[in-house]
Amino acid sequence: MEQEQLSALMDGELEADHADRxxxxxxxxxxxxxxxxxYHFIGDVLRGEPSLAPTMSARLAAALAAEPTILAPRRAERATNTRRISLQIAASVAGVAVVGWLAFSSVNDQPKPDEVIAxxxxxxxxxxxxxRMHLEFSPHTAMPGVASYIRTVGINERDRVR
Amino acid sequence: MRLLMAVAILLAASATVAQELSQADALGWLQRIASAARQTNYVGTFVYQHGDAVESSQLVHMTDGHGEWEKLSTLEGRRCEVIRMNEELRTYLPDLKLIRIEARFGRRGFPALPPEQLSGITEFYEVRKAEIERVAGYDAQILQLEPKDAYRYGHKFWAETSKGLLVKATMTNERHQVLEQFAFTLLEINAPLNRDLVKSSFAAVANDWKTVRSWSDETPGADTGWVVKNPPPGFRKITEMRRSKDGDSAPMLTHLVLSDGLAAVSVFIESVGARRSATAGATQLGVINIFTRKLGDQRITAMGEAPPITVMQIANATVPKTK
Known part of the structure; x- marks a missing residue:
């Protein structure tokens, strides 16, 4: 499975038949x-959308338990245009993100959903x-010597402007 | 679908003229780049581009019989100088009247892994030698490193042909978008240098500045009691240590470093105790992805120049060693 295709699918950039396949x-x-x-879990967290209230995730998890192949659109609902498939994907995404979240939290027992904030x-x-401590170990192939420190210098500068 | 993918792969392979390098040749080039960075005397101006921001800085590197000196000075925005004298790193921040001193910098340059462990580099990256391009007036050999999975970013290196000095580099995500770019615009290799050029220009006025000194205890074979179980493929622990965060009075933390040879991911484990302010989740600082989670009263933070999925998996896989 090509990650690039997944990425495009996630962004709704694939044609309906391609996405279906x-x-x-x-x-x-x-x-x-x-x-x-x-991808979706990370995307949600990065966008600061931890809309995974415990009650909602429990409800969705119960619903999803009865639907093992959540990622495959049903034949009867086969999309005929890109717009429709996007909606189906969006629905799947909501479910999958929650499943991912539950798996994640049960394995590690931490953090709890209410602690997941961007x-x-x-x-x-x-x-x-x-x-800063990490940059000491940045391999020197990416930038020679101490040049990698420019990464945090630039960030400091942008902060000051804000 | 398999057939389609196979056709796509064939097409992609025939479309490129770049020559795929063997493991030995790929490693040879990377080692050449790394040693040129340490052994060459040069002075240059480079631009660093990340997102919409472009910053221009000066870099001087000098080595003689007594050691190695480096100086990075920003040319725009906030004034800042980073000076390295062998293993000591000093950061001068005149706006804050602050000098940070890291006592044991540069213990590990590339290769971060010993050669026998680096043998996987062509397992996780496809390394290709492409054309020669001019950068800052020098002919430079282009090397392309395409990741073979989703756990690392792609790289493109421009190595000056005679010494191997890195004169330009880009890092790209899985959609081939450039995340950051570093490039010399003006460069003099084998420049006649003296130590005055690698001293801080603030040295004379910095007598009354605040000095913060950090230290770490990186005893070989040290056991911090933490382990990353099942990290993403290719990532191995290169070191672990206990260190002070910011000056001697600050509480100690644990620092583990993992690398696949090109990318490094750090894991920090800090005791947060009863402080409920500790946050968890994912964020970014420049090209560095960061993922934090809590485990009991410990806060685990993984960060690195690697995709979010990589730092998240490493953070989640960090656990206390079972006795």
Whole structure:
């Protein structure tokens, strides 16, 4: 499964028949399903949309338990145009994201959904300190020597402007 | 669908003129780039582009019989100088009247992994030698590193042909969008340099500035009690240590570093105790993706120049070692 295709599918950029084919293919490709799930989970968190209230996720999980092949659109509902398939994808995404979330939280027991908020603290000094420590280990093939430190210098500057 | 994919792969393969490199040749080029960065005397101006922002800075590197010196100075925006003298790194921030000193910088340049562990580099990247292009007046060999899975970004390196110095580099995501670009616009290789050129221009006025000194304890074979179980393919631990976060008085934290040879991901484990302010989730700082989660009263933060999925998986796979 090509990640590029998944990415395009996620952005609703694929033609209906292509998207349909891809979704069918994913049924037999657990790795692709896992990646798809994580893409969306990450996307949601990055966009700061942790709309996964516990009650909602429980309800959805129950509904999804009865529907094992959630990613494959039913034949009867086969989409005839891009717009319609996008809506189906959107519906799947909501479900898959929650499943991903549940799997994630049950395995690790942390964090709880209410703690999943996009880190507004990205520009906090705490995170910046960690970033500085990390840069020491950035491989020097990406930029020679200490040039990689420009990454945080630039960020500091942009913060100041804000 | 399989047939279609096979056809697509064949088409892609025939469309490119770049020559795929063997493991030995690929490693040879990367090692050449890394050693040129350490052994060449040069002074240059480079631009760093990330998103809409473009910043221009100066970089001086000098090595002689006594050691290695480096100086990075911003030319726009906030003034900042980063000076490296062998293993000591000093960051001068005149606006804050602050000097940060990292005592043991640069313990590990590339290759971050010993050669026998790096043997997987062509397993996870397709390394190709493409055409020669001019950058900052020098002929440069282009090397393309395409990731073979979703766990790493793509790279393109322009290595100056005589010494191998990296004169330009880009990092791209899975859709071939450029995430960051570094490029010299003005460069003098083998420049006649002296130590005055690698000293801080703030040295004379910085006597009364605040100094923050960080240190770390990276004893070989040290055991921090934490482990990353089943990291994404190709990522291996290159070091682990206990270190102070910001000066001696700050609480200690654990730092693990994983690398696939090209990308590095750090994992930090901090005790947050009863403080409920600790947040969890994903974020970005420049091209660095960050994922944080809580485990009991510990906060685990993974970050690196790698896709969000990679740092998230590494954060989630970090657990205390079972005794």
């Amino acid at each position: 891809l979704l069918r293919g994913m049924r037999d490709d657990p790795e692709a399903v896992a990646m798809w799930t994580q 880190l507004a603290s990205a520009r906090d000094d705490a995170v910046r300190d960690l970033t």
